[in-house]
Amino acid sequence: MKNLLPILRYELRTLLRQKSTWVFTAVLFAMGLLLMCAAAGVFPGAGVGSSRGKVSANAPLVIMSFSASLSSLAMLITAAVMGKAVQRDFEWGTASLFGTTPISRGAYLGGRFLGSLVVLSGLLASILLGMWVATLLPMAQADRLGPNLPAAYLWPLAMVILPNLFMTGAIFFSLGARLRRFGPVMTAAVLMLVGYLISQQLTRNLDHRMLAALIEPFGNEALNHLTRYWSIEETNTRLPTLSGVMLWNRLLWIGIGAVVAVVTLRGFRFGPLDAKPTPSRRAKKVPAAEAPRVEAGRAPVVPPLRWTPASSLRQLVPAVARQSFRSVVGTMGFRLTAMGGVLVLLAMAPNIGSMYGTETFPVTGLVIEQMGGLFSLFMLIIITVYAAELIWQERESGMGDVVDALPTPGWAVYLGKYLGLLAVVALLLGVLFVTGVLVQLGHGYTDLEPGLWLFHLSVVTLPDLALLCALAFVVHLVVHQKQLGHVVMVLFYAAGLFRSQLGLDHNLLLFGADPGLTYSDMNGYGHFLGPIAWFRAYWSGWALLMVIAAALLVVRGRETSWKSRLVTARTRFDGRMRSSMFAAGVLIVALGAWIFFNTNVLNTYRTRFQAEALQAGYEKTYKHLEAEPQPKVTASEVHLELYPERREATFQGTLSFLNRSDAPISTLYVNVPPASEPAEVRTLSFDVPHRVTHRDPVYGLWTVTLDAPLAPGDTTDLTYEVHYAPRGIENTTGWTRLAENGTFLDSDLLPSLGYRKHLELRSDRVRKEHGLEAHPGMRAPDAPGARDTHYVRQHSDWISFKATIGTSPDQIALAPGYLQGEWEANGRRYFEYAMDAPILDFYSFLSARWEVRRDRWNDVAIEVYHHPPHAENVERMIAATKRSLDYFSRNFGPYQHRQFRILEFPRYMTFAQAFPNTIPYSEALGFIAKVDPDDPEDVDYPTYITAHEAAHQWWAHQVIGADAQGATMLSETLAQYSALMVMKEQYGDHRMRKFLEYELDRYLRGRSQEMREERPIARVENQGYIHYQKGGLAMYALQDYVGEEAVNSALRRFRDTWAFKGPPYPTSDDLLKELYAVTPEALHDLVHDLFEDIVLYDNRALSANAKALDDGRYEVTLDLRVTKTRADGQGKETPVELNDLLEVGVLDAEGTPLYLEKHRLTQSASQLTLTVKGKPAKAGVDPFIKLIDLDPDDNTVAVEL
């Protein structure tokens, strides 16, 4: 090893002299800089990660995760440097020179490796330098930055960057050295990507997260796992530690890197490889080395045929295409990459569309979308790599001169290569198709749709990839330098990733961009294909123009300088070229103008920043109206004419208003669709004399002055006609609520009165960008006037409702209410609905071609309107409805309606929403769920969602909370609780655990991503992770501690007091009062902790030892450690003294409790001795995670006998 140092020094000098080293350094520096700039708010309206919340841009965890993701990207650079470190000696033939010197193999390899390692370390460290510099820039927003901790910049180096570098570097280095080719290095890089993707698939199932964190090579998943529940406070201040799964992950992968390197390099030698006989040796085996037979020989006389355009197309192009296809498909790299892609697809197969770990039927549209999405990454790699290979293959193998001197038309050769690559792409799509269908069959799903597969892959996917192939070809032909060409392509992909930050959101600005599409079983491709076709045509124009540019600049022969290429280009620029270029230009301008007219003139295009500016403008202009009293809606009568096939809708209707205030009202502020909406207000008039004094088309607000003020108690009717018709091509998929099959419109589209505060910006950082003060948040429940309005609609109380809907004759149209009549007129089908009791001012209109399944529960008609093939879960939903109606009316109070309807709508939106007796339910949620009734781990989420929405008929549509903090506790939390009880009644307490495990995970992750402030449930400000997840957990814990009956009796009393009441409306305090009333004094602290505070436990079982007693029982001794903390809204934790009832359990091997009792623990460390019947397997504290536990995995330990 004595020569190691000189070699190391030489390697360092070589690398530092290379231009590419400095280019890479600059690129990584710039990436770190840009990422941090975006996070620190340098580009208004374009943030990254959590830059809109309260996490500092330079928080240690943020720096760490930025480093982790950028350094995994930098794997490409590591591959280039490490893979070439020794391989280039073989490429240039210098290896044999080293072989003849007295340098040992160890010194040579060690020196080379260490040299590259040192240089790459510096190179990667420039990421951190870039980030640090960004925080010092004057444009960085001071309020987005915390203190710059040196450790925050150094620690990522030790924890992620250097281990990743060592691991990938060792593998790339040894492969390049041993196999002497660069191909295997690239393939290894792709396989690592495969590992990363597979582990990402695994994380979708909670049970596999640990495994995923362990096997993901770059430590991203391990870091996520380690810090997944970190609060804002922790994120801002804590340094992730090298412990737990992170430590194991790092050790595992450093070990793998080292082992691969040692094993591979053991057989390294400078001389010729043994495995492959050298050319000269092989040559000796050739017989017939005598002089050529002298048969008065001369070259065979074959008339040289000129390649005409026609014959080129017929023969030359196919011949080149065939050769290109074979040369790509024949490489090991291609095969391994394709296999890696298939492997990742198979890894994702069990998770397609899964929710709560429960499978979904692999319907074709979903499989294409999810598998195709993932597989496209591999397509991208293959296209990028092999476009370059095909263009460079002759030159790189030394045949460039020979081939360039052949009488082939250049265009035909490149067209042939292009088509060869397209054939490769088509082959890969075929692989995707076959894999996808096999996965479908593997799920036991036989309703295959080969037609849809073929249509999608050939008409939707292939042209998109064809554009990309064209781009890759043009880039490489024009750049005419392979590595630089790759850099350009990577920059193009990066531009796609950072579209918003670069201001390229408009689809006219990024090559190949289009509005995208969502396939729905119900609505097929809907209206999406047209816009995509327009954009594709536009980009084809660009492709044509680029191809012409490439044709002018392409190098044939040896003249590679730009000067001579430009000279040549001038001579090539003949009439035909000129006219094609002109045609391409005309195409681009014409299509571009047409699309621009559609997206920006007919429709309104806004960047996120502009949209936010508009919201800010609304608030600034009209905030003062919030205090203006307005009349309230008392009745709504709607006549809707719907033309699904044209995607048009006309609302005609009357809204009745009543002045409930104690002052006369003379000015009405009428909200109408703003000019940016595809709507037209055809009539708008009140039945009392009035004038429209101001029209604001930007914000959609008309000011109406009444000639005579509306006295308190007076009423007025507003009649209106509003027409909706989407206008041509939009930049995004836009208006999906109007669909050919599956229209879903709601009352938000109709005129209304008064200031709309839900339009206000919520993120304080964004508000600041637009010159607004921090948002005050919601009112406290005891604030003056808080009980005057409910939280769903501020300008109405309870209303009466009637609707008539006309639709296509083959569709059913629905709105809340009871069917009053159905008739046909003018070739259209009409339905009339009316409500017989007051409802909230909150209703919807749906129309589709449905199949209807009807059932009854007592006197309630249950109807499920579903897409005919989506029948699998309909019975389940009906059963869930019956159980829900039964449980709720038994425990809370009567159901107010005589019908209950579930309506399937297309998957453009994925939620179910409870309107009065009518539940629109997305096709993506449960209609295609595949619940295995025999699997105790499967969560029956169709039942859960149905029960949740059914519960809203009580919690929202009977009792509605005041517009103040805690409002959604009265609706969402109670609906969640009610659904859990229905589930528990069906499946038992034990099987609820899986579901609650997911809910706990979602709550803990939700709070770590909080944008403003975490609040206790009773003060929740419409925060989903609190009112759904924490709410459900807390209510479930409460009923566990005080009993289901007691909780239900409290809820019944609460409902009895407040149903259909208001104003004044109830607040969370009213509910809490009832809950306290049914809770024994000793547990009041628990109620407080659950609902009025943020309390977190870390319950751990340290050890459990058992000994068998003589009577066959076992004595179990438990060592427990219980930590209880209280967190503030930013997640800052303070320890709380323990005086809590905690469940202690001993479980047998099946997980059935042998002992389960609540003990009052007053000390963090406790020891308990219990006696149980039966052989104990696991034991611990809060074994079923009934409390909010920061680490639910360590509550039990295996019992040692």
Add this chain to the structure above:
Amino acid sequence: MELKIEGLSKHYAHGGVQALNDVTLTIPNGMFGLLGPNGAGKSTLMRTLVTLQEADRGRVELVLDDGEKVDVLRDKERVRELVGYLPQDFGLYPRATAEGLLDHLATLKGIRDRKVRKETVGRLLELTNLSAAAKRPLGGFSGGMRQRFGIAQALLGDPKLVIVDEPTAGLDPEERVRFHNLLTEIGENVVVILSTHIVSDVSDLCGRMAVLHQGRLKMEGTPFEAIAAMKGKVWRTLVDKQQVTQLQETHRVLSSRLLAGRNQVRAWSETPLEGFEPAEPDLEDVYFGVMRGYVGAEASSSGAVASAG
């Protein structure tokens, strides 16, 4: 068949080299040897003739037997139909077979009929004595086999102008002989330009020759005449190593080479030299004479005399 080169010049901006300097040359049917040291501009000239490079100035015209005149610098497509080219260094797809690659190249060349193509490929492989290796991957070929494959592809499509750039470099003597035989056979009906820095290649094969040095044409003619013109002007002597340097200062030394442990020095002189005996001139003497500027068209203008090689 005739190739006329007039005033051809080429300057490389990168490195500031005048690769071709006003070269004028007429090349008839048969084998034509282009001789010159490395870097003389031979490869540049050849690549210009096969359309791979552009010239700064000058004209090149190919006159076919049927009277068709082809402007080589402009009408590149026509040129590519007429030439066969074996570059100085070239590689082959290592995994392709000789037959497969030749067939592919034949397609590109324009031999479209599958049967004709198969026949052509077969005959060319036979001609170059590669039939036995037809189905073997090219990665396993020896240097000689590769060169023969190179000539096979250069002969595809009945070229009128065959250009071979340093084809014998790296071949062992036996392979070289074989290769020479092959070249002579094909040189009967077409123009074959053979560039080389090995003098014996030219003396063995070529009816006509030219010497190129630093981008300039130094001499053109038949080897025969050139040697004849040297008759009586070449002298030789055997000296010790130390004396060689001294002789180089005082005499017009053509070459110095070891012979049985001593140095044989050959020098050029119109008159007898003291201590030298007359020697029979050969093409090597012509070459060195031209290179050193003692003889040839532009002898007077040649610059400093390089040391003997």
